[in-house]
Amino acid sequence: MxxxxxxxxxxxxxxxxxxxxxxxxxxxxxxxxxxxxxxxxxxxxxxxxxxxxxxxxxxxxxxxxxxxxxxxxxxxxxxxxxxxxxxxxxxxxxxxxxxxxxxxxxxxxxxxxxxxxxxxxxxxxxxxLFPAAWLPAARDAARAGDLARAMALTGAGLNTQSATSRLPLGLQVAMCRLFLRTPIGRTMAGLLPTTLDETTLIFRHDxxxxxxxxxxxxxxxxxxxxxxxxxxxxxxxxxxxxxxxxxxxxxxxxxxxxxxxxxxxxxxxxxxxxxxxxxxxxxx
CATH class of the missing domain: 3.40.50.1820 (Alpha/Beta hydrolase fold, catalytic domain)
Structure with a gap:
């Protein structure tokens, strides 16, 4: 039901x-x-x-x-x-x-x-303890309008346990471009600048x-x-x-x-x- x-x-x-x-x-x-x-x-x-x-x-x-x-x-x-x-x-x-x-x-x-x-x-x-080195480059990519690159940097920076995070960045970006064609990918891309702002605030409270x-x-x-x-x-x-x-x-x-x-x-x-x-x- x-x-x-x-x-x-x-x-x-x-x-x-x-x-x-x-x-x-x-x-x-x-x-x-x-x-x-x-x-x-x-x-x-x-x-x-x-x-x-x-x-x-x-x-x-x-x-x-x-x-x-x-x-x-x-x-x-x-x-x-x-x-x-x-x-x-x-x-x-x-x-x-x-x-x-x-x-x-x-x-x-x-x-x-x-x-x-x-x-x-x-x-x-x-x-x-939370990895933070990826954030400046991801913010730069998002400001430049390259959301696939920003998503790849974010994903690799946060999902350190994933085998995908160890692939060449260019390949990760290509995978993110494919992901952007899906409904959830489009949602996440549209909200990525918001997410990066929130992450910046979180790191400020270290x-x-x-x-x-x-x-x-x-x-x-x-x-x-x-x-x-x-x-x-x-x-x-x-x-x-x-x-x-x-x-x-x-x-x-x-x-x-x-x-x-x-x-x-x-x-x-x-x-x-x-x-x-x-x-x-x-x-x-």
């Missing part, structure tokens, strides 16, 4: 509208999506959680049905929009993916009403993990066992600084596992969002 969705228009702090797509029954979860994509790739995740949770998806600024993004980009609108959605829905559970994980963690550090925060491959720069020690939420720091290798030490460093955090390495999962929504990942998320909170565990 086709999944039922409701669509609401939620007022943002600046007077714009946030278009909220919701499905399911039970406690609410707001999903903060990653860079270079829209909510469409997360509908499978929402559907597989919908028998236990009400899942809320929304496009971040500058994407699909979202309002325009303020420039220059500083991430504050993202945090304000998440705050508006938490207030509107009453949800206290948040999932953040990739660049969306960075936004969600910043929101939790601001003490937004987030009780439980699940981060998957969160793009958080901790003590320089620092020790202790800068996030004020996060009071229960945090699940998950990464894919088959994904980029730098997420695991990043999560371990963050878990050592956050007061209520644990790590999870998801077997056979890459960076895109959250939108692929394999059953073992979906069940791990559901368990995290339904387990007793830390104070209850201590009391028992």
């Amino acid at each position: 086709e999944q039922s969705w409701t669509v609401q228009r939620v007022p943002a702090a600046d007077g714009a509208e946030i278009v909220l797509h919701s499905t399911g029954v039970g406690p609410g979860i707001v999903v903060v999506h990653g860079g270079g994509v829209t909510i469409e790739i997360y509908r499978r995740l929402a559907t597989r959680l919908a028998d236990r949770f009400t899942v809320h998806l929304y496009n971040r600024r500058g994407r699909a049905d979202a309002a325009a993004r303020a420039e220059p980009y500083d991430g504050e609108q993202d945090i304000d929009d998440l705050s508006a959605l938490l207030t509107h829905t009453g949800a206290r559970n948040v999932i953040g993916h990739s660049g969306g994980g960075f936004i969600a963690l910043r929101a939790a550090a601001r003490r937004l009403p987030i009780g439980r925060l699940a981060l998957y491959d969160a793009a958080v720069q901790v003590d320089g 620092g020790p993990p202790e800068q996030w020690a004020g996060v009071a939420a229960e945090v699940l720091l998950a990464c894919g066992g088959a994904g980029p290798p730098y997420y695991r030490p990043t999560n371990e460093a963050l878990a050592g600084a956050l007061p209520h955090a644990r790590t999870l390495v998801v077997p056979r999962a890459g960076h895109d596992a959250l939108n692929r929504a394999p059953r073992h990942l979906v069940d791990a998320l559901a368990e995290f969002f339904t387990a007793p909170v830390a104070s209850e565990r201590a009391g028992s």
Whole structure:
């Protein structure tokens, strides 16, 4: 049976509208999506959680049905929009993916009403663990209008575990030109300048993990066992600084596992969002 969705228009702090797509029954979860994509790739995740949770998806600024993004980009609108959605829905559970994980963690550090925060491959720069050398050349290529080259540099810079990243750059660029002919390729290319702006902001927040020690939420720091290798030490460093955090390495999962929504990942998320909170565990 086709999944039922409701669509609401939620007022943002600046007077714009946030278009909220919701499905399911039970406690609410707001999903903060990653860079270079829209909510469409997360509908499978929402559907597989919908028998236990009400899942809320929304496009971040500058994407699909979202309002325009303020420039220059500083991430504050993202945090304000998440705050508006938490207030509107009453949800206290948040999932953040990739660049969306960075936004969600910043929101939790601001003490937004987030009780439980699940981060998957969160793009958080901790003590320089996240590779950054590729970014200037990728930004130069994007500014020059060579999106295939910019995508190739970005892909090779971030997916250090991939055999493709070790191919000659010219071949990678040719492969990206083919990718640009696909719907998802065109979406990612159109959003690439936005993604590079967000990545620049993430790298500007580089620092020790202790800068996030004020996060009071229960945090699940998950990464894919088959994904980029730098997420695991990043999560371990963050878990050592956050007061209520644990790590999870998801077997056979890459960076895109959250939108692929394999059953073992979906069940791990559901368990995290339904387990007793830390104070209850201590009391028992």
